Amino acid sequence: MEEIGFLGLGIMGMAMSMNLLRHGFKVTVWNRTLSRCDELVEHGATVGETPAAVIKKCKYTIAMLSDPAAALSVVFDKDGVLEQIGSGKGYIDMSTVDAETSSKISEAITSKGGLFLEGPVSGSKKPAEDGQLVILAAGDKALYEAAVPAFDVLGKKSFFLGKVGNGAKMKLVVNMVMGSMMNAFSEGLVLADKSGLEPQTLLDVLDLGAIANPMFKLKGPSMIKSSYPPAFPLKHQQKDMRLALALGDEYSVSMPVAAAANEAFKKGKSIGLGDLDFSAVHETIASGKGSS
Numbered sequence: 392m393e394e395i396g397f398l399g400l401g402i403m404g405m406a407m408s409m410n411l412l413r414h415g416f417k418v419t420v421w422n423r424t425l426s427r428c429d430e431l432v433e434h435g436a437t438v439g440e441t442p443a444a445v446i447k448k449c450k451y452t453i454a455m456l457s458d459p460a461a462a463l464s465v466v467f468d469k470d471g472v473l474e475q476i477g478s479g480k481g482y483i484d485m486s487t488v489d490a491e492t493s494s495k496i497s498e499a500i501t502s503k504g505g506l507f508l509e510g511p512v513s514g515s516k517k518p519a520e521d522g523q524l525v526i527l528a529a530g531d532k533a534l535y536e537a538a539v540p541a542f543d544v545l546g547k548k549s550f551f552l553g554k555v556g557n558g559a560k561m562k563l564v565v566n567m568v569m570g571s572m573m574n575a576f577s578e579g580l581v582l583a584d585k586s587g588l589e590p591q592t593l594l595d596v597l598d599l600g601a602i603a604n605p606m607f608k609l610k611g612p613s614m615i616k617s618s619y620p621p622a623f624p625l626k627h628q629q630k631d632m633r634l635a636l637a638l639g640d641e642y643s644v645s646m647p648v649a650a651a652a653n654e655a656f657k658k659g660k661s662i663g664l665g666d667l668d669f670s671a672v673h674e675t676i677a678s679g680k681g682s683s
Contacts, residue, residue, distance in 0.1 A: 393449065393450035393451060394416075394417040394418070394419060394448070394449050394450065394451075395411060395416055395417070395418050395419075395449060395451050395452070395453060395541060396418075396419050396420075396421070396439065396445035396446060396448065396449035396451065396452030396453065397411070397418055397419070397420045397421070397445075397452070397453050397454075397455070398420075398421050398422075398442050398445060398452060398453070398454040398455070398456070398465055398472075399421075399422060399454055399455040399456040399457075399461070399465070399486070400420060400422040400427040400428060400431070401455070401456075401457060402515075402516050402519075402621065402622070402623075402624075403455050403512070403515070403516070403519050404422070404455035404456075405427070405430070405431070406516060406519035406520045407453075407455060407485075407519050407524075407545050408420055408431050408436065409430075409431065409434060409520075410519070410520070410522050410544055410545060411541060411544060411545070412431065412434045412435050412436055413434070414544045416541065416544070417435075417437075418431070418435075418436045418437075419436065419437045419438070419439050419445050419448050419449055420436045420437070420438055420439065420445075421438065421439045421440070421441065421442055421444070421445045425438065425440075441470035441471075442465050442466075442470060442471050442472050443470045443471060443472065443474040443475045444470075444475075446472050446474075446475035446476050446480060446482070447475040449480075450479065450480055450481065451480070451481045451482075451483065451534075451537065451538065451541075452472070452480070452481070452482055452483065453483045453484075453485055453510075453541070454472075454482070454483070454484045454485065454486060455485045455486055456484075456486040457486070457627065458486070458487075458488070458627070458630050459486075459488040459489060459492040459634075461486070462484060462486045462488050462492060462496065463492060463495070463496065466482075466496050466499060466500070467499065472500070473499055473500075473503060476500055476503045476504075476505040477503050477504045477505055478504035478505070479504075480505045480506070481505065481506040481507070481508065481531070481534040481537065481538070482496075482500050482505055482506070482507050482508075483507075483508045483509075483510050483534065483538055484496055484507075484508075484509050484510070485509075485510040485511055485512055485526075486511065487511045487559075487562050487563070487566065487627070487630075487631055487634075488509075488511075488559055488634075489559055489563070489634045489637065489638070490555075490556035490557075490559040490560050490638070491556075492559070493509045493555055493556055493558070493559045494555055494556055497509070497530060497555040506530075506531040506533065506534040507530050507531055507534070507555065508528055508529070508530040508531050508534045508535055508538065509528065509529050509530055509555055509556075509558040509559055510526050510527065510528040510529075510538070510542070510549075510558060511526075511527050511558050511559060511561075511562035512524040512525060512526050512527065512545075512546065512562075513525040513527065513562065513565050513566075514546075515622040515623035516621075516622035516623070517609075517622060518547075519545075522544055522545055522546065522547070523546065523547045524545055524546035524547070525546055525547065525548050525549075525550070526542050526545065526546045526548070526549035526550065527549075527550055527552060527558040527561045527562050527565075528542070528549055528550060528551050528552065528558055529551065529552040529553055529554060529555055529556065529557040529558035529559075530554070530555045530558070532551065535549075535551050560638060562631075563631060563634050563635040563638055564635065564638075566628065566631040566632070566635065567631070567632060567635035567636075567646070567649050569606065569628075570628050570631065570632050570649070570652050570653070570656065570669070571648050571649050571652045572604075572606065573606070573610075573628075573652075573669060573670060573672060574651070574652040574655050574672060576606075576607055576610075576611070577614070577655075577670075577672055577673040577675075577676050577677075578676055579593065579597075580593065580611070580614060580615060580673060580677075581673070581676045581677050584615075584677075590611075590615040591612075591615060594607065594608075594611040594612065594615075597611075610668075610670045613670070614670050614673045617673075617674065617677070619664075619667040619668040619670055619671035619673075619674075620667075620668060621666060621667055621668045622668050623668060623669050624665065624666055624667065624668065624669065625656060625659050625660065625664050625665050625666070625667055625668065625669045625671050625672060626660055626665035626666065627669070628656055628669035628672075629653065629656035629657055629659070629660055629665075632649060632652060632653035632656055633653060635649060636649060636650060636653060655672050655675050655676075656669070656672055658675045659671060659672045659674070659675050662674075662675070
């Protein structure tokens with residue numbers, strides 16, 4: 392694959408860019424706060440002063456941004472992607488956004504002659520660092536095929552899901568299930584503790600049963616210590632719950648469990664937990680602050 396551009400160096404973008412560099416890819420990076428690029432420069436990256444500058448330099452550019460507003464801004468604002476995208480260039484947006492946002496970006500990119508692929512990922516900080524993400528791609532099949540060498544570095548599996556919007560929808564469904572599970576898990580930990588049971592024993596029992604899963608195993612030990620280093624910030628989980636519920640509205644799907652989980656994440660944001668890991672929703676129950 393040609394030199395890769397990378398826009399957005401948050402928790403995920405930083406880890407993904409570093410992985411590409413470690414596997415021999417040439418990478419040009421941009422972040423709104425340019426000082427975030429410094430560590431990557433030490434590992435061989437070059438810096439683009441604007442998104443447009445990165446697009447101009449690179450045949451393929453990946454974006455990993457925080458929300459729909461940021462994804463749209465990088466494309467449509469002054470010095471944005473649209474100023475330099477064109478024939479022979481591909482844009483891969485791996486941000487978690489709604490299907491409408493993804494479609495809007497796709498239409499703008501393709502109207503300029505560029506190729507577009509959405510590629511949101513399942514996985515947070517540790518899978519990003521370890522190249523163990525699951526990539527949910529949709530859009531231009533030729534661009535997908537060209538991106539496979541990079542995807543093979545970034546993830547353990549990539550799926551091509553067809554038309555633009557399908558990747559965004561799949562990611563929202565996955566994160567909706569994850570957020571709902573985290574709330575049930577948190578309630579279980581608190582109920583065990585309050586009723587005189589040992590939370591660690593609950594973790595051991597769950598790990599041996601039919602609902603054993605990597606999320607409980609990874610997050611549980613730190614949750615019972617009230618430690619929430621951000622791998623996936625709570626504010627981003629709440630954004631994904633909101634977008635998933637909007638998708639449910641669009642298709643008239645009743646989602647009372649997801650709606651209740653969304654309220655818990657909103658409560659977490661309101662009491663200052665937004666920048667902590669999404670598992671910090673546990674605190675809204677443990678502290679008795681879960682209801683208004």
